[in-house]
Amino acid sequence: MAGSKSVEELEKLVEELSGRVAALEQSQPEDRLTSGLLSGDLDKTMAAFIIALGARAFDIEVDIFATFWGTTAFRDPKKRVEKRGMDRMFDTMLPAGAGQLPLSRMNMAGMGPRMIRKAMAQHGAKSLEELLREAGEAGVRIHICTMTMDLMGLKPEEMIDYPHLDYVGVGQFIDFANRSRQCWFF
Amino acid sequence: MAGSKSVEELEKLVEELSGRVAALEQSQPEDRLTSGLLSGDLDKTMAAFIIALGARAFDIEVDIFATFWGTTAFRDPKKRVEKRGMDRMFDTMLPAGAGQLPLSRMNMAGMGPRMIRKAMAQHGAKSLEELLREAGEAGVRIHICTMTMDLMGLKPEEMIDYPHLDYVGVGQFIDFANRSRQCWFF
Amino acid sequence: MAGSKSVEELEKLVEELSGRVAALEQSQPEDRLTSGLLSGDLDKTMAAFIIALGARAFDIEVDIFATFWGTTAFRDPKKRVEKRGMDRMFDTMLPAGAGQLPLSRMNMAGMGPRMIRKAMAQHGAKSLEELLREAGEAGVRIHICTMTMDLMGLKPEEMIDYPHLDYVGVGQFIDFANRSRQCWFF
Numbered sequence: 207m208a209g210s211k212s213v214e215e216l217e218k219l220v221e222e223l224s225g226r227v228a229a230l231e232q233s234q235p236e237d238r239l240t241s242g243l244l245s246g247d248l249d250k251t252m253a254a255f256i257i258a259l260g261a262r263a264f265d266i267e268v269d270i271f272a273t274f275w276g277t278t279a280f281r282d283p284k285k286r287v288e289k290r291g292m293d294r295m296f297d298t299m300l301p302a303g304a305g306q307l308p309l310s311r312m313n314m315a316g317m318g319p320r321m322i323r324k325a326m327a328q329h330g331a332k333s334l335e336e337l338l339r340e341a342g343e344a345g346v347r348i349h350i351c352t353m354t355m356d357l358m359g360l361k362p363e364e365m366i367d368y369p370h371l372d373y374v375g376v377g378q379f380i381d382f383a384n385r386s387r388q389c390w391f392f
Numbered sequence: 393m394a395g396s397k398s399v400e401e402l403e404k405l406v407e408e409l410s411g412r413v414a415a416l417e418q419s420q421p422e423d424r425l426t427s428g429l430l431s432g433d434l435d436k437t438m439a440a441f442i443i444a445l446g447a448r449a450f451d452i453e454v455d456i457f458a459t460f461w462g463t464t465a466f467r468d469p470k471k472r473v474e475k476r477g478m479d480r481m482f483d484t485m486l487p488a489g490a491g492q493l494p495l496s497r498m499n500m501a502g503m504g505p506r507m508i509r510k511a512m513a514q515h516g517a518k519s520l521e522e523l524l525r526e527a528g529e530a531g532v533r534i535h536i537c538t539m540t541m542d543l544m545g546l547k548p549e550e551m552i553d554y555p556h557l558d559y560v561g562v563g564q565f566i567d568f569a570n571r572s573r574q575c576w577f578f
Numbered sequence: 579m580a581g582s583k584s585v586e587e588l589e590k591l592v593e594e595l596s597g598r599v600a601a602l603e604q605s606q607p608e609d610r611l612t613s614g615l616l617s618g619d620l621d622k623t624m625a626a627f628i629i630a631l632g633a634r635a636f637d638i639e640v641d642i643f644a645t646f647w648g649t650t651a652f653r654d655p656k657k658r659v660e661k662r663g664m665d666r667m668f669d670t671m672l673p674a675g676a677g678q679l680p681l682s683r684m685n686m687a688g689m690g691p692r693m694i695r696k697a698m699a700q701h702g703a704k705s706l707e708e709l710l711r712e713a714g715e716a717g718v719r720i721h722i723c724t725m726t727m728d729l730m731g732l733k734p735e736e737m738i739d740y741p742h743l744d745y746v747g748v749g750q751f752i753d754f755a756n757r758s759r760q761c762w763f764f
Binding site for chain 1: 584585588591598599602605607614617618645647664667671730748751752755756761762
């Protein structure tokens with residue numbers, strides 16, 4: 207069929223193709239990963255940050271969305287806020303920061319996390335606290351679920367100092383996920 | 393090198409490009425999310441439905457695939473079926489619906505879920521039962537794993553009334569996942 | 579505006595479009611899924627392999643990345659290695675292979691896994707050991723996290739014989755994930 211089109215017809219085809227290519231380019235995922243933190247487990251939270259730092263080494267953008275128990279890793283044990291009622295109950299029962307997260311397995315009333323931390327130190331692996339500090343330097347963004355803050359009575363004043371931390375709703379998480387190459391929950 | 397091609401050569405190039413663009417368009421993920429429910433935990437199941445409703449607000453299609461313990465959220469406690477042997481054991485031991493799901497953390501023999509539900513009511517957050525009703529209205533589709541139904545002795549007659557619920561195999565889940573922008577497990 | 583371009587101008591446009599289409603083709607995900615195993619739970623590990631085999635039936639490439647407790651499914655109980663200190667503690671406490679994995683729910687000190695295994699046998703569902711053997715035949719690749727091997731004192735000599743098993747760092751996992759249509763953690 208080649209050779210049957212005029213220059214004008216070809217130009218129209220090229221214009222139409224150009225529009226379709228632009229639409230494809232627009233809808234591509236960015237070079238970006240999103241991690242959802244939900245469990246608040248030490249091992250799973252560490253996995254998220256180890257992957258985050260690995261991704262940053264490849265210049266991949268990383269957004270970490272913390273919801274439910276996942277938010278407790280970002281409480282600062284040195285910053286306490288006066289609370290009442292149910293907020294106070296949550297305050298007492300929830301881990302006060304990265305140093306108090308339980309393991310998803312073999313927690314054994316806190317012996318497991320100590321054992322893992324000791325093994326990590328022996329093998330020169332970074333602690334969660336070190337991973338967090340490096341993540342801040344590497345530009346990993348942390349987004350805390352506003353609904354969880356409200357539900358568990360958490361206050362911004364008791365959260366860690368971190369260079370890229372903000373509070374977002376589920377709509378913003380969906381936007382991050384939609385623009386990411388991968389998104390998973392820990 | 394420009395200016396060296398004839399109209400016929402250009403036409404061939406445009407035809408070839410057009411085919412490649414069509415192939416790219418065909419293989420793009422749809423504006424669609426898939427959530428796998430596996431844990432059957434109250435908090436994780438709620439997270440899946442909060443995200444599902446958020447996504448529907450952006451007109452994103454949502455498929456929820458329930459497998460293993462994830463199926464128990466969709467049992468209707470008012471619909472009981474006579475069972476024998478191992479099916480009966482599962483019937484007794486598995487949560488009978490959304491109202492009986494445990495928490496992934498701080499379950500404390502059922503005290504945790506009650507505490508979370510109370511906090512949610514105080515803060516005007518929707519219960520899982522309300523989320524489920526809204527998901528039905530919003531067109532969120534629920535797909536229950538046939539292998540799990542069989543394994544746990546669950547019967548369609550004991551599942552909730554929901555406008556978009558069906559029973560699928562793992563092949564259909566893979567198809568949903570493959571066509572989705574994101575897919576995760578809760 | 580059609581009909582205003584010369585053949586030379588059209589040729590330039592087609593060349594430019596061709597480059598953009600090639601760039602899009604390059605950045606597309608492959609027909610490939612990646613499963614991360616982190617929990618080491620029997621139910622979740624089985625889900626990963628059932629999906630892996632389902633995906634292979636559609637000719638989708640599958641990479642399974644095992645980290646933390648997820649590695650324990652691949653220990654061979656018949657291959658024991660002399661260990662000392664903390665490595666020995668992990669050796670004793672960690673499940674020695676697929677046959678010893680706990681359930682994520684209703685584990686009941688090992689009664690739950692036995693009950694699930696019995697129900698599976700009754701319904702003709704494949705055991706994890708059978709799934710593993712079939713995954714090997716179907717070309718599912720297993721990648722074990724080197725950092726976990728080190729941390730938990732696991733040795734390659736105690737891992738199962740599997741036709742496609744190797745040891746990788748987090749960077750390689752990120753590469754798998756980035757090239758996959760979907761990636762999730764179990």
